[in-house]
Amino acid sequence: MIRRYVYGNVIETEAVLNKPEQENGALPYFTVDEQAMTLSYTMEDKDQIYGLGENVRGINKRGWYYESKCSDEPDHKEDRHSLYGAHNFLVVDGKETFGIFVDYPGIIRFDVGYTRSEELVITASDWNLDVYIITGEDIKDIVRQFRHLVGRSYIAPKWAFGYGQSRWSYMSADEVREVVKKHRELNIPLDSVYLDIDYMERYKDFTLNNEAFPDFAAFNEEMKKEHIHLVPIIDAGVKQEKGYDVYEEGLEKGYFCKKEDGSPFVAAVWPGKALFPDMLNKEAREWFGNKYQFLLDQGVEGFWNDMNEPAIFYTEDRLKDVLEELDRFKGQNLDMDKYYEFNGLVHSLSNNTEDYKVFYHNMNGEKIRHDRVHNLFGYNMTRAAGEAFERLEPDKRILMFSRSSYIGMHRYGGIWQGDNKSWWSHILLNLKMMPSLNMCGFLYTGADLGGFGVDTTEDLVLRWLELGIFTPLMRNHSAMGTRVQEAYRFEKIDGFRHIIGMRYKLLPYLYSEYMKAVLRDGMMFRPLAFDYPEDRRAVKVEDQLLLGDGMMIAPVYEQNAEGRYVYLPERMKLVRFKEDGTKEEEILEKGDHYVEVALTDVIFFIRPDHLIPMATGGQCVDEVDFDHPECIGFVDNVAEYEYYNDNGYEKDYENPAHITVLRMEAEK
């Protein structure tokens, strides 16, 4: 059951399409304090809190506070409160079990037992909230109802389930060709190569660096013959440059965000000074969305939207002020206080919350200051693209994922988990975010495998891939200036080929589970707590996940480890695929196990009477035979599997012909 409670004058986010009538009574479970602008709930010791989408720390969010404030945050450390997304849905599980979604576009804080261990306190920035309380049979049912409320998740094309290689940046078509050639020569599967900001002409959206990427349409064609999709990046900021058509046109039409006085708001990002299209203005959104046609026309079938929190390196006005202020320090003896002031000034330039208070949107004719709707910006940039794709390419699935997001955006694209680091702890963070994102509707997601920032190591990339082969978005991406980390740069080529190859063998199961999760409002990745709520040990597990119907995964995330502990909430079959091509199966009893996992082993677990349909693999998704899956199963009696498959490009998702039931009986 979903009940809706409204406080104040709500700004419409369009996260929910068919809103239930609002209730008149008191908000259940919570104490409401309008003065303090808080909703408070008293937890019991054993209560666990799930959700909040893209955030640091545990699957169980208890013991920290989180702030929904879309942020360009490159340091996903334990002490962060915000990442790129704003996902205000959580489930309280304990004495009471219920979900709460606070549909609110401004900055909002969730203190989950941080200030006082038993208090869950939600504090908004103003008192205009649309609050949904969801109850149901169990957590999965609550999530299902919530997901139905916010609408069906985005569906990616099948090729986007292949392995993607990215770098900030491949600087030319020849560099891209080299990446593809190396993978093909070494028989390391590959389906896409990502183009970061340098494919553009001086970081201008919807332009091409024609010297480095001459005849881009022909290059796309050439790559497609190799079964490779090029996926260019699009940034939120439009370069301020006389004669640049997107800038000139947007300016003329008044489509950019404006300052109080109506002049354009100028902030610097990659290209230097830039303007932000007013993504919250329906007409501007349509206009910006149509710009993607420039690249669709060249054969592009996928994009990633970046810098759309929006990130701000500095604003024109603030930089001027700061540089003048810095003059004050000349010739001075800076003691601690002054030195901190100096550093503070410089740090205040980037992503300064105050800068979100000096520009405005035009939402259906109403002028709204950005900070009140801050969390909707990235969402509506991606919506601009998604709505445009529906107009421009109605019969095609276009790959789209974004850095910033809000619930609602999940209907238009996926997200990647942002600018992580080549840290072992970020393998685990990647894992922990999968279910919380799934709860909020983000199913097409994954992290930058091998780590984006700082230098990686070979074993880190291998171990991370052993998780990454299971996530819908499987992309190896790394930052300028860091150690190169394409598979072929390392020594253990056979290992990379094996692990990445396993992704292609697993595709029938992974794609089927992804599609069923989308079409049935389910979670592809679940904490053990959701399926074994009565098992206190299972409830506390933070480093294993259930994946779809019949699989449990438990990757290794510690350097130099030769195995790891796994808790089995019931008897399961351990399946191990070794680099030498052999497969080992072992049935393990419910309970604790130390499982050896060699550096290039791929392992997973199968639940009793469940099947995992697999293929023989391929060098690209096109080569994978989805039509004749071979099942491996753990069958005590009889196992049946609802296998979803379609051609991966068309949109007749609901066609019942896509479902086949696979069946296996125990050998007697």
Next chain:
Amino acid sequence: MIRRYVYGNVIETEAVLNKPEQENGALPYFTVDEQAMTLSYTMEDKDQIYGLGENVRGINKRGWYYESKCSDEPDHKEDRHSLYGAHNFLVVDGKETFGIFVDYPGIIRFDVGYTRSEELVITASDWNLDVYIITGEDIKDIVRQFRHLVGRSYIAPKWAFGYGQSRWSYMSADEVREVVKKHRELNIPLDSVYLDIDYMERYKDFTLNNEAFPDFAAFNEEMKKEHIHLVPIIDAGVKQEKGYDVYEEGLEKGYFCKKEDGSPFVAAVWPGKALFPDMLNKEAREWFGNKYQFLLDQGVEGFWNDMNEPAIFYTEDRLKDVLEELDRFKGQNLDMDKYYEFNGLVHSLSNNTEDYKVFYHNMNGEKIRHDRVHNLFGYNMTRAAGEAFERLEPDKRILMFSRSSYIGMHRYGGIWQGDNKSWWSHILLNLKMMPSLNMCGFLYTGADLGGFGVDTTEDLVLRWLELGIFTPLMRNHSAMGTRVQEAYRFEKIDGFRHIIGMRYKLLPYLYSEYMKAVLRDGMMFRPLAFDYPEDRRAVKVEDQLLLGDGMMIAPVYEQNAEGRYVYLPERMKLVRFKEDGTKEEEILEKGDHYVEVALTDVIFFIRPDHLIPMATGGQCVDEVDFDHPECIGFVDNVAEYEYYNDNGYEKDYENPAHITVLRMEAEK
């Protein structure tokens, strides 16, 4: 066996006091490349590498590169290469087992299978190395020989094994009184309160803020009646201020580090512009050491030396240049490259390696550029103090620990593990550093419990204390601007009282093991690998430690966890002390166990036929009865324990009367 090999003209570090004759033959195990300035060793797959003292990452250092370059590094992230210390000793364990100590005062890199997984490559900055190769019966024997080579470790007074409370900063005597009062009122034991930089008059060493701390000698006296020791900080930089005696005197005598032209090198730290005493100049060192008398005279019996890498906020010359350079950016449109240049300029101000190349030391009359001896600075600052204490207070043990260090400094003081963060991962880092520091002679050590930087949580402090009660230095410390974290600030007062109280019950064992480790060149904290080298599972354990003769510890380091996995390399007894005062014992078989550990439980394990002498506790070390220890044991047949105890203040360490043999027989 220790063999010594010399390359080039070695700068004497005095890490080794009685050097063996140098060998003439080739360096064993390694390939030496004088041109590349490298020593290279080829590892096998299963080889593990231990040592390198204070550093991030694993007990097994394999898979990363480390750089010995004493650094003011507040972010102990996985990707760091250097922290505050330079500890060039490591043990290779595998097909070959040996130790190597590169006695070298400049910056030196240890690539432990980072660039190529099987290559250990040591790269110096110039070709003047004193290299020791140590072989022995086993790792413990190799470490013992090495420790004997570098001399006996510093011995702290007994009171310094009590619980210490610190904050940057307690701003007045009254704040300190409040801290003490709260602990005493709530019966939370306490032995010391640390004074951070604000006790001084505008951050000037050997001065007092007389307004905030009037009559400091009387205040010390008052605190001692409460069994509280005040422990002030001393910084490396001496404020440049006319009329300030330390500055004037040092300047007059030429005791500060100088630039090439002989003018004083001016760098800013806490007080603003400051000069660095030339700690490598024997006379200057003696002069600086004598300054501690100012505080000794007021009744102080302990110090911590800080900022002695040395940390540099900015140099006078560089700040001037940077501020002028920043002018260039006025009125410009900063694109990505220019924005990075701008940020780079500002970041270049602090701890810039280039600044270590513009000042000089006077070492026995020779002018030596700082970068060549960079890693000796903090060592010699602490040596200045240690040597002074021998002169000024020959019969007393003075507490001394430092942030920066080099091997050799372990004879004069301990270290704390630097400016960590309130991160769960830093509990584990704290644990992992204990044995690598012990290997290098640093026995009096511990981390800032609860975490120094960023906001903590109550459960983090509790769990961290459950490790901290075992480390010789047990101090809760936190940074300005972060959440206060004294035990009494939280809700679970009974839990804090219990956990901290357990420290005082464990003191007989902990002090005895510390003293035996010092006197016998042993390791108080050891990886399981050192005691169970044949047990491949034990060898890989990175989150448990052996503590002394008979104990194994395995703290919980994950938020919201209700227990953890423990690997037992042999049958052991689990002992659990609960908040309600009860004790539980359980014998567990060799192998894997999931052990429940409630939030305020204290647990440890006892090896078969071993004893742990304990006391009944107390509110301070003075109250602990060391003379009538009661043993808990795990006795199959008979267990004997060599119990070391002395009065904790005198220096007759070797007196055989300090040793008693405790004995327990199994009940038949």
